[in-house]
Amino acid sequence: MEEASSHLWFLRKHQGGSVFGPISFDQLAGWASSAQVAPQDVVSTDQETWLKAPMVAQLGMDWLVELTSEHYYGPTTVGAIQEFIRLGDINPDTFVINSCDGSRRQIREMPALFKTNATGSKAGAAEAVSEPAAAGISIRLQERIRDLEQTLREERRALAEAEQRYEKLEGKYNALLQRNSPTA
Numbered sequence: 001m002e003e004a005s006s007h008l009w010f011l012r013k014h015q016g017g018s019v020f021g022p023i024s025f026d027q028l029a030g031w032a033s034s035a036q037v038a039p040q041d042v043v044s045t046d047q048e049t050w051l052k053a054p055m056v057a058q059l060g061m062d063w064l065v066e067l068t069s070e071h072y073y074g075p076t077t078v079g080a081i082q083e084f085i086r087l088g089d090i091n092p093d094t095f096v097i098n099s100c101d102g103s104r105r106q107i108r109e110m111p112a113l114f115k116t117n118a119t120g121s122k123a124g125a126a127e128a129v130s131e132p133a134a135a136g137i138s139i140r141l142q143e144r145i146r147d148l149e150q151t152l153r154e155e156r157r158a159l160a161e162a163e164q165r166y167e168k169l170e171g172k173y174n175a176l177l178q179r180n181s182p183t184a
Contacts, residue, residue, distance in 0.1 A: 004058045007045040011053070013132055014040035014147070019047070020132055025058070032059045033079025036132045040147065066095040066104070075099050081107070 009028045010021035015038070021028075031037050032053065039061065042050040054061040054075040063081060064074035067090075074097075084090045085107065092108035 004056065010044045010047050011037060011132060012042045012044070012050060014038060014042070018132065020130060029059055031132065032061060032077050035076070035080035035083040037061070037077075037080075039074055039076060040151075041132075062098055062100050064097040064099055065090060066097060072097075078112075 005025040007025065008022035009025055010019055011023070011028060011031065012019045023031075028037070028043065037043075037053045037059070039052070039054055041053045043053050043056060044050045053059060060077050061075040063076050063078065064072045065076065065081065065084065066072055081090070081096060085092075090107065092106065094107050095104055096107060096110070097104045
């Protein structure tokens with residue numbers, strides 16, 4: 001955690017592409033705890049290399065919310081789950097899955113999730129930064145399908161680029177082999 005907290009961070013929202021920062025890691029963690037960092041959002045310390053927010057272990061985005069038997073939201077934080085409870089997006093009968101240990105329990109079995117964060121996560125006057133809006137849980141299938149299709153297109157594009165680079169390198173390798181071959 002010391003390494004993460006020693007950097008300034010940037011958050012890029014998946015939806016809309018807005019970038020927020022630079023901010024301290026504590027501020028970023030606060031945003032994650034208040035449902036302002038969605039599972040598809042990316043974070044960076046240099047605005048060149050971006051990681052999906054759940055990949056930063058120190059953010060604690062370790063929970064999946066089971067919306068239906070086929071739809072999940074997450075990974076997200078305990079604080080975000082508390083916010084979703086407060087907003088009425090989920091209730092005590094909702095199941096959550098801890099992605100670290102695979103346990104699946106109803107929220108009612110976890111009273112710690114019902115605690116509210118009294119301190120809040122708003123930036124102080126010395127750290128006045130525009131903040132991302134809180135993400136809500138949406139089980140609208142069409143939106144989820146669009147997000148998955150966009151991710152698939154991005155992955156296919158990256159694969160095509162990698163294949164082109166591979167073909168170029170393979171061509172160079174074969175040319176070197178022919179040049180250095182004793183049977184010419």
